Amino acid sequence: MRRASREACSVGKSYIVRLPRSSSPSHIRSVEHEDMMALHMRTAVAAFILLHTTSSASEAEASEPESAAAREREARAAASIKERERQVQRALATSLRDRDKEREFHKRDEAVQERERQVQRALATSLRDRDKEREFHKRDEAVQHFNALLADLVRNPDLTWREAKKQLKKDHRYSLAEELNKDDKERLFSQHTSALGNKRRDKLRALLAELSVGCTAHWRDVKKQLADLATAPAYRNAAQMEREFRDYQRDKQNAAKTALRQLLLETRSITHRSLAAVRDGPAAMQQIQDTLKHDARYTALDHIPEERQQIIMSYLEELEKKGPPPPPTATEPSRRAKQ
Incomplete structure (x- = not known):
């Protein structure tokens, strides 16, 4: 387009240059000179317009195939972009669904793991309670066996633990109290002898009440009365x-x-x-x-x-x-x- 304009301008200039020059102003009238100049100017302008029109038409005819190819390329590019956008949208939707599925999977997995931990804690607590209960029953059975052994072999409340232990170990039932340690056995022995002592004291007091022993009675007289009774409890010595x-x-x-x-x-x-x-x-x-x-x-x-x-x-x-x-x-x- 610009080249055609330049060519038209050069043609116009050539027409203008080729205008005849008057040899002398005195031989040509002023009116004729102005008419001639106007005619040459109109001719140059018409030539410029014709050249411009022809060049524009030829340029349009030459660029028409190029514009169709460009439009086709642009259409293909636009279609490709749209297809790419659809692919991206589909990929994004798939990614979101996969992310939601993964999140749901992790949530369920965490819930399952938490439930497993709860079950394990409950099971551990249950096992500890069961073990404690088993130990309690084993210990209770050992206490019962040892108390039965004491009731059969220890009937004197004045007996010491050292003396009683030798006698208790000779019995086969002594091994049934293996769950008890030394302190437990000695404590049970002390409780047993204390109970025996209380029974003996209650028996003595019952005899004193039967004998109507008052607060002013003398021990010497009461001692003689008790010596004559076969039911009087036995003590280690008279002072006791x-x-x-x-x-x-x-x-x-x-x-x-x-x-x-x-x-x-x-x-x-x-x-x-x-x-x-x-x-x-x-x-x-x-x-x-x-x-x-x-x-x-x-x-x-x-x-x-x-x-x-x-x-x-x-x-x-x-x-x-x-x-x-x-x-x-x-x-x-x-x-x-x-x-």
Whole structure:
């Protein structure tokens, strides 16, 4: 296109150059000269237009096959791009589906693994509990076997563990207690001998109660009485039996003191004013004693009158500190409602 324009311009210039020149201005009129110049100019322009039109048409005819091929290439390229886009979209969709499937697979796999771990933990706990229960039963059976062995062979509460162990090992049942260690066996032996000692003590106290042995009895007299009884329990020595006798008297006396306090609680004539009356004169105390002396719980402490008197005075002081009792309606709302 540009080349055709240049050619047209050169043709126009050649026409302009070839215009005849006047030999002399005096021989040509001015009007004719202007007409001639205009004619030559129109001719050059027409030639330029014709050349431009011809070159443009020929150039269009020459470039038409090239434009069709380009359009065909562009169409093929566009189709290829669209096909590539569709392939990419399909690949992306497939990748997303694969990713979702993989994610779901991993999620299920993690859930399965977590469930397996839970089952393993539960199984481990169950196995530990079962092992503990088995060990407990084995130990319990060993304890039962050893206690049965002690009951058959150890009947003297004064026997020591060293002495008893030699005797126990001779029995074949001793091997049934292999689950127990030395400390366990010695502890069970101590419990067994302690139980035997308690039974012997209870038996002795029952005999002392049958003999009506009181708190003022002497051991020398009681010892003779027990020696004549075939049912009297055996002790390692007399001193041990005497200690049991002293403990019996002490417990009996403490029980008598407790019974006296209960008697004072049951005596309604003793009130918070009784202590003031006793301070005013001895007649009030004598009246209290006359009220109590008919009860065995009072006479049981005749051998310790000073302690008995102290118990009574302590009770009177306690009543005085508490003051008068509340009215019945204050402690019994149901009774107040009836009124």
